[in-house]
Amino acid sequence: MKSETEDTPLFHKPLSRRQLLGGAATAAVVLVQTAVGKTVQAAIPEAAVIPDDPTKKQGPLPSELGTRSGYEKPVRKPSDTSSRTPLQDLYGTITPADLHYERHHGGVPTINPEEYELYIHGLVEKPMKFTLQDLKRFPAFSRICFLECSGNFRSNPAGKITPQEIAGLTSQSEWTGVLLSTLFREVGVKPNATWFLAEGSDAAVMTRSIPVKKGLQDGMIAYSQNGEAIRPEQGYPARLFLPGWEGNTSVKWLRRIEFSDAPFMTREETSKYTEPVKDGKIRQFSFDMDARSIITFPAYPVQVEKGWMEIRGIAWSGRGKITQVEVSTDAGKTWQLARLQDPVLDKAHTYFRHLWQWNGNETEIMSRAVDETGYTQPTFSQLVAARGDNKGGYHFNPITTWLIQRDGQVLNKPDK
Amino acid sequence: MKNLKILKNSGFNWLLTGLILLGAACTRSPTANKSSATAVVPSTQVTKADSENWPTSFGFGKPATAQEIALLDIDVRPDGKGLPGGSGTVLAGKAVYAVKCAACHGKTGVEGPNNRLVSVVETDAAGTENNKEKTIGNYWPYATTLFDYIRRAMPFNAPGSLTNEEVYALTAFLLNANKIIPAEAFMNAETLPKVVMPAQKLFVPDDRKGGPEVR
Numbered sequence: 344m345k346s347e348t349e350d351t352p353l354f355h356k357p358l359s360r361r362q363l364l365g366g367a368a369t370a371a372v373v374l375v376q377t378a379v380g381k382t383v384q385a386a387i388p389e390a391a392v393i394p395d396d397p398t399k400k401q402g403p404l405p406s407e408l409g410t411r412s413g414y415e416k417p418v419r420k421p422s423d424t425s426s427r428t429p430l431q432d433l434y435g436t437i438t439p440a441d442l443h444y445e446r447h448h449g450g451v452p453t454i455n456p457e458e459y460e461l462y463i464h465g466l467v468e469k470p471m472k473f474t475l476q477d478l479k480r481f482p483a484f485s486r487i488c489f490l491e492c493s494g495n496f497r498s499n500p501a502g503k504i505t506p507q508e509i510a511g512l513t514s515q516s517e518w519t520g521v522l523l524s525t526l527f528r529e530v531g532v533k534p535n536a537t538w539f540l541a542e543g544s545d546a547a548v549m550t551r552s553i554p555v556k557k558g559l560q561d562g563m564i565a566y567s568q569n570g571e572a573i574r575p576e577q578g579y580p581a582r583l584f585l586p587g588w589e590g591n592t593s594v595k596w597l598r599r600i601e602f603s604d605a606p607f608m609t610r611e612e613t614s615k616y617t618e619p620v621k622d623g624k625i626r627q628f629s630f631d632m633d634a635r636s637i638i639t640f641p642a643y644p645v646q647v648e649k650g651w652m653e654i655r656g657i658a659w660s661g662r663g664k665i666t667q668v669e670v671s672t673d674a675g676k677t678w679q680l681a682r683l684q685d686p687v688l689d690k691a692h693t694y695f696r697h698l699w700q701w702n703g704n705e706t707e708i709m710s711r712a713v714d715e716t717g718y719t720q721p722t723f724s725q726l727v728a729a730r731g732d733n734k735g736g737y738h739f740n741p742i743t744t745w746l747i748q749r750d751g752q753v754l755n756k757p758d759k
Numbered sequence: 760m761k762n763l764k765i766l767k768n769s770g771f772n773w774l775l776t777g778l779i780l781l782g783a784a785c786t787r788s789p790t791a792n793k794s795s796a797t798a799v800v801p802s803t804q805v806t807k808a809d810s811e812n813w814p815t816s817f818g819f820g821k822p823a824t825a826q827e828i829a830l831l832d833i834d835v836r837p838d839g840k841g842l843p844g845g846s847g848t849v850l851a852g853k854a855v856y857a858v859k860c861a862a863c864h865g866k867t868g869v870e871g872p873n874n875r876l877v878s879v880v881e882t883d884a885a886g887t888e889n890n891k892e893k894t895i896g897n898y899w900p901y902a903t904t905l906f907d908y909i910r911r912a913m914p915f916n917a918p919g920s921l922t923n924e925e926v927y928a929l930t931a932f933l934l935n936a937n938k939i940i941p942a943e944a945f946m947n948a949e950t951l952p953k954v955v956m957p958a959q960k961l962f963v964p965d966d967r968k969g970g971p972e973v974r
Contacts, residue, residue, distance in 0.1 A: 448912070449912060449915075449918060462823050462827070462828060462831060463823075464823055464828045464832070469822060470822065470823040470825075470828060471820045471821065471822060471823055472820060472821055472822075472823040472827065473819065473820040473821075474820075477819040477820045480817070480819045481817060481819060482813075528813075528816075529816055529817060529819070529820065540834055542831075542834070546912070546918045547911070547912045547918065548833070548911040548912060548918070548919070549912075550834060550907075550911070598831065599831050599832075601832065601834065603836070605836060605837075605838070607834050607835075607836050607837075607907075608836070608837050608900065608901045608903070608904050609834075609904065609907065609908070610904055610907070610908035610912075613899060613900050613901060613904050613962075614893065614895075614898055614899050614904070617962070620963075623961060624961055624962070624963045625898070625900075625958070625961045625962050625963065626963060626964075626965055626966070627900075627962045627963065627964060627965065628964055628965050629965035629967065630965065631965075631967065631969070633967065633969075662969045663969075714969065716968075716969030716970050717969070717970050717971050718969045718970055718971065719971065721973040725973050726973065728973075729973045729974055730974075733891075738967075
């Protein structure tokens with residue numbers, strides 16, 4: 344196997360001051376005296392201390408923050424509007440928080456948690472405001488769940504496109520916070536309230552209308568991601584989280600909830616997160632994320648060798664649990680059941696594996712997910728047949744096909 | 760084991776019961792061994808669904824006053840609920856647009872570099888007419904959304920900086936540029952909700968529902 348970055352040695356470049364201060368990997372932490380005589384920990388770059396034999400040299404002492412090995416460089420892929428999770432670099436279903444995808448509409452706001460307040464008003468008995476500490480005093484709730492942008496689809500005519508570029512706008516975390524049902528009870532939601540507006544405190548003051556029913560079913564306000572405070576890019580200090588629904592509805596930096604008897608028809612739910620379908624119609628309030636899967640190994644840009652390999656990937660559905668993942672290694676002629684890695688959770692990334700012996704002939708491999716509603720991940724052409732040629736870019740979840748050339752180079756097979 | 764039958768059969772309850780029984784077995788506490796009935800008394804208490812114990816109100820948080828809410832409550836609904844006072848003309852909007860919007864959206868709302876706002880029919884080399892790029896004129900279903908969005912998020916480099924009059928004026932200008940209202944029209948809390956957008960009739964609710972059918 345060979346990756347794009349393999350011919351770039353990590354530790355043989357002279358170090359600049361900038362690298363020392365920010366970009367370089369940290370190998371050790373030593374105690375040093377500052378100018379005012381205070382003893383502090385200081386990081387030494389890994390390049391300075393790589394021993395020939397690690398058993399012959401004491402390693403670094405315990406430190407305040409852990410670091411990745413300098414040999415591992417998983418990074419997101421940012422564009423002007425989003426930053427994508429490196430799916431091909433992950434071995435499990437939990438996305439490290441610093442690799443969680445980002446999508447926002449007015450940049451990442453800086454919010455002082457001491458000044459944070461969430462207002463809940465509109466069709467309620469008691470209009471209320473809650474500080475972050477108030478939210479944390481309520482009974483808490485945690486769940487492991489994926490979050491996916493409904494615009495999570497890219498293709499490339501030359502096939503030189505990674506899992507990260509194709510589907511890197513999905514990530515998974517353990518989210519902890521307070522259930523919306525708990526807060527709804529606290530404010531006394533009136534019976535005629537059918538929708539609520541969720542509003543962020545970013546520069547877009549982004550808003551979405553959400554059915555009250557979803558909030559009661561499994562909605563939550565999350566203040567924690569993978570056990571620590573939620574990251575600024577994911578909504579610090581608190582965000583809405585709606586399991587299985589398009590990411591845009593899980594409004595980050597949540598500052599206000601207003602109950603109403605009708606949707607507000609905000610910009611995001613009218614002109615943006617809607618998709619043209621057949622007969623010139625435009626589908627609106629398409630909240631649920633349909634089942635999808637992607638093989639993350641082998642995938643572009645790796646080159647594989649003949650013989651045994653484990654095909655690996657993730658599958659997920661916003662409508663419940665993944666019940667099976669089928670893998671084809673002969674361009675879709677036959678399909679076999681992949682093994683699902685426990686735990687298989689509701690509305691969560693599920694890891695799958697399929698052992699395969701490649702004979703060295705050119706072939707195509709692909710995976711398709713099936714969820715507990717009986718939905719089977721469609722092909723690109725099935726989606727076009729169902730929605731028409733004028734299909735939008737949202738909620739597009741086709742089977743991803745990888746072409747394995749005779750030389751072992753893996754390319755994405757462009758969808759048609 | 761018959762004591763377990765009185766427990767409610769939820770996963771959480773079984774887990775708690777298991778932990779309690781395990782704890783009893785490990786410590787071999789005389790109380791736990793003497794009578795399983797006494798061991799069950801605390802377990803039935805701890806395994807109550809926690810909502811049964813919940814108060815009507817936790818009393819966390821503070822009442823929000825009408826004044827506090829008014830400072831944040833900037834949303835506008837299609838029926839006009841939330842629209843502020845003030846008014847704006849197409850002509851006034853044209854002037855504001857040139858100064859505060861044209862750099863990103865183009866001189867006439869068509870040229871970009873950012874989102875095209877004004878609908879134009881383009882004819883390609885083969886002579887086919889095309890008006891597919893999503894704009895206010897051919898895609899936005901409600902005129903009130905325009906006011907709401909401009910007021911909360913525009914201009915991109917100075918969000919929330921426009922006066923209500925400027926927002927009404929820009930809304931009027933963009934609706935006129937898309938040939939939806941006449942040049943002499945003005946927009947305010949009365950007139951804006953009455954504007955019918957061409958694309959509104961195209962919108963349908965989501966019909967996907969899982970199951971075998973691809974939709």
